[in-house]
Amino acid sequence: MNGFMLNTNKSTEEMLEKLGLSSTDEIYGTIPEDVRLREPFALPEALGEYDLKKVMQNLAGRNISAGDAVCFLGAGVYDHFVPSIVNKISGYASFGLNGGGNASESQGILQAVYELQIYMQQLTGMEAVNTTLNGMSGALEKAAMIALAESGKKKIAVSHSVNPEYRKCLETYCKAFDVKLVEIGCADGVSSTDELIKAMGDDCALVIVQSPDYFGNIEDMEALALKAHENETLFAAITDPLSLALLQTPGEYKADITIGNGQPLGGALLYGTHYFAYIGVNDNLKHYIEDGIVNMLSDGKFTLNSKDSCTSSRILSALSGAVYISAMGSEGLRAAAQACYSNAYYTFEKLTATSAFKPVFNKLFFREFAVKATKKNVNDINNRMLDYGMIGGVALKNNYPELGNAWLVAVTEKRSADEVELFVKEASRSI
Amino acid sequence: MNKMIFEYDAHEGKTYSLPKTAIDNRSFAPIEKYMRKTEAKLPDLCEYQVAEHFKSLLSDTACTGDKFLNNIFDDMSRLDGFTGVHPYQLPDACQGALELVFTLGHMLCDMFGMKQFTFQPSSVTGGVLTALGIIKAYAEKQRKNRKVILVSEDADEALLSYIEKSGFEAKKLDFGTAELDKEELSAVAGAVMEISPLKTRDLSHIFDIAAILRDNDCIVCCDANKMKSFIGELRPGDMGFDMMYFDVENVFEVANFEGECDCAALGVTDKLSGFMPVPAIEIDDEEQYYLSFDKPDSIGKVNDFYGDFSCLIKTISYILSLGFDGLKEKAHLNALQEKYGKLCSD
Incomplete structure (x- = not known):
């Protein structure tokens, strides 16, 4: 316990003396007598390092980890391969900063974030990218804030095929700030342009569409962006950064804003803990995203634009993202994305070749797809998969009751033919 | 000032490793229309260069403060x-x-x-x-x-x-x-x-x-x-x-x-x-x-x-x-x- 109490400034006695106090107890003398805590609250006795480890390992051991099991679960967070160097360097940086240092004062870390910004500009095709946002809820809030400020309108339209997790955050945000939120209907698992036009009306500040969408389907972003722009509405694309190694960029289809979760770029699953999230815009909107951007000054020094400390939160994960992209390189990223694309189609075809599964949509997809189970409830299938050391997909009926007994399956570059074979065999078994 | 990562010489040959899956790569033909037309300009470096780069960036992160070490x-x-x-x-x-x-x-x-x-x-x-x-x-x-x-x-x-x-x-x-x-x-x-x-x-x-x-x-x-x-x-x-x-x-x-x-x-x-x-x-x-x-x-x-x-x-x-x-x-x-x-x- 004493190891956690390093006090390098002045000894306690000296500080007490200077303050004219005889003990630290006196500081609390003005707390009303009837509320001052007299009985300790319940806590187990303090644990040393070894015993703490035992307790925590026990908890960790009661989870099934994608490190041991074979994971076919995605829906926004994916089990990708992470080269060793990523965690090595982030651990090294974290240790270097250990001791209360400020990441935003480290030139080296700022340079890494600056380089990540350039990587993300390349991947998204947008002119400016901020990579230090607080998760997707922070990114969505930022996108909404830009559109509301830019247009003066108070309505946002979001597609039904956007990740429900994100839509729920938007709902809370819009309710809190009295913004009207409407939904864009879908046809065959992608946003419909007719529904988009209907939803926008003439008072809409922002349209939000995701591609690949929540179902993994590739949306016709070019057509959708065009319709939004004809209506003088800003168009925000939620993108998956790994897919951008292959797929059309928001810059190419003229999105005004793109946001996304950096997790596929070297982030752990970690029960959904935020990695870095990004927002990209073109120069005309750049002033809205300055807070949290790293700039290079004329003398080659780097500086973080920061109004408050919250923008420094994701600096270490931004560093991990920079290392991941550097380690994979343009070819590695493309190859990983191609493997996701190929493996997903391979699995889809194997599953739908059995009588136990049918396609839900007839659309092109990336890394993830929906199938309908014809014989068994997908929750039962998921339970059964656990017995075989496999983590099955998302049961879609909670958020999309209209799709019935549908299953959202993600297949990353990690999945092998053998794993897919076992997965298909056990998932389609009728018992 | 540290070198920018874009200033390293491109490494000749394959620089990354991916899991062996025994699943063949599929043709891009079906998604051709939705593929990016511009190339993402990212460096292709070997791990040695990546390690060297980040090591040099992080050589100055050590900070002194009065917090305990929570390793x-x-x-x-x-x-x-x-x-x-x-x-x-x-x-x-x-x-x-x-x-x-x-x-x-x-x-x-x-x-x-x-x-x-x-x-x-x-x-x-x-x-x-x-x-x-x-x-x-x-x-x-x-x-x-x-x-x-x-x-x-x-x-x-x-x-x-x-x-x-x-x-x-x-x-x-x-x-x-x-x-x-x-x-x-x-x-x-x-x-x-x-x-x-x-x-x-x-x-x-x-x-x-x-x-x-x-x-x-x-x-x-x-x-x-x-x-x-x-x-x-x-x-x-x-x-x-x-x-x-x-x-x-x-x-x-x-x-x-x-x-x-x-x-x-x-x-x-x-x-x-x-x-x-x-x-x-x-x-x-x-x-x-x-x-x-x-x-x-x-x-x-x-x-x-x-x-x-x-x-x-x-x-x-x-x-x-x-x-x-x-x-x-x-x-x-x-x-x-x-x-x-x-x-x-x-």
Whole structure:
């Protein structure tokens, strides 16, 4: 316990003396007598390092980890391969900063974030990218804030095929700030342009569409962006950064804003803990995203634009993202994305070749797809998969009751033919 | 100045390794129309070059400060059984993660006199926003058109701007001396008051004010970001607060550097627990933990997934390492340092 109490400034006695106090107890003398805590609250006795480890390992051991099991679960967070160097360097940086240092004062870390910004500009095709946002809820809030400020309108339209997790955050945000939120209907698992036009009306500040969408389907972003722009509405694309190694960029289809979760770029699953999230815009909107951007000054020094400390939160994960992209390189990223694309189609075809599964949509997809189970409830299938050391997909009926007994399956570059074979065999078994 | 990563010479040959899958690559023909037309200009370097680059970048990160080294907490957050848990796993497959968050919530309830905690809000602004959302939802549920939020005279800009954006009006008061006008209280939805070791003299008055506000059905909220100086001495719940929020790293020293954790904790008493963000973690008769979304009065989801789980692993490790006596001793030292720091800067 004493190891956690390093006090390098002045000894306690000296500080007490200077303050004219005889003990630290006196500081609390003005707390009303009837509320001052007299009985300790319940806590187990303090644990040393070894015993703490035992307790925590026990908890960790009661989870099934994608490190041991074979994971076919995605829906926004994916089990990708992470080269060793990523965690090595982030651990090294974290240790270097250990001791209360400020990441935003480290030139080296700022340079890494600056380089990540350039990587993300390349991947998204947008002119400016901020990579230090607080998760997707922070990114969505930022996108909404830009559109509301830019247009003066108070309505946002979001597609039904956007990740429900994100839509729920938007709902809370819009309710809190009295913004009207409407939904864009879908046809065959992608946003419909007719529904988009209907939803926008003439008072809409922002349209939000995701591609690949929540179902993994590739949306016709070019057509959708065009319709939004004809209506003088800003168009925000939620993108998956790994897919951008292959797929059309928001810059190419003229999105005004793109946001996304950096997790596929070297982030752990970690029960959904935020990695870095990004927002990209073109120069005309750049002033809205300055807070949290790293700039290079004329003398080659780097500086973080920061109004408050919250923008420094994701600096270490931004560093991990920079290392991941550097380690994979343009070819590695493309190859990983191609493997996701190929493996997903391979699995889809194997599953739908059995009588136990049918396609839900007839659309092109990336890394993830929906199938309908014809014989068994997908929750039962998921339970059964656990017995075989496999983590099955998302049961879609909670958020999309209209799709019935549908299953959202993600297949990353990690999945092998053998794993897919076992997965298909056990998932389609009728018992 | 360090070399930019784009200045390294491209490595000849393959620079990456990918898992061997025995699945053939598929033609891009079907998705041709949707593929990117421009090339992403990213470097192709070998691992040696990448390591050299980042090593040179990080050679100057070492900082000196007065925080303890929390390597063990870091290690705990990197246990494979935690890093490999997907947020959508079935409850059966992540009982350890659920138990951890559930247990931490209970520890904080005991520590601070609250009924329920959530860790979903983001740091810095998330706690305030969620608190305002709950105040708003409570007023609506009571069908009361209350628009005023009382704040202290030194309330920061962020708080004031969020109050305005949420459709409320901020009214500044000195909580150490203010006399409340009972007539005006019918317009007050809530109050946000800070507990600080530099203002311990205010505590007795805050205690009295909280009682009046509660009698008039106003929500009394504690900005508990300075709570690290009071653990073991004072519980906001006993002081009459209905709700409290703080950035976890402000109260528990679990971050290696400022801003590392993206996690605010928000606690409420019984009266407000129905309004808390979903999902809540609950336990059934068979002692199985599960996520409960069935909360009709909830303000909804305030973050994607369940907050900064990594920070929660470190926090529970911290609390277990210190125990009650350690936490209290640390609180005394924090209060002393805060007061001493103030003395030196005056």
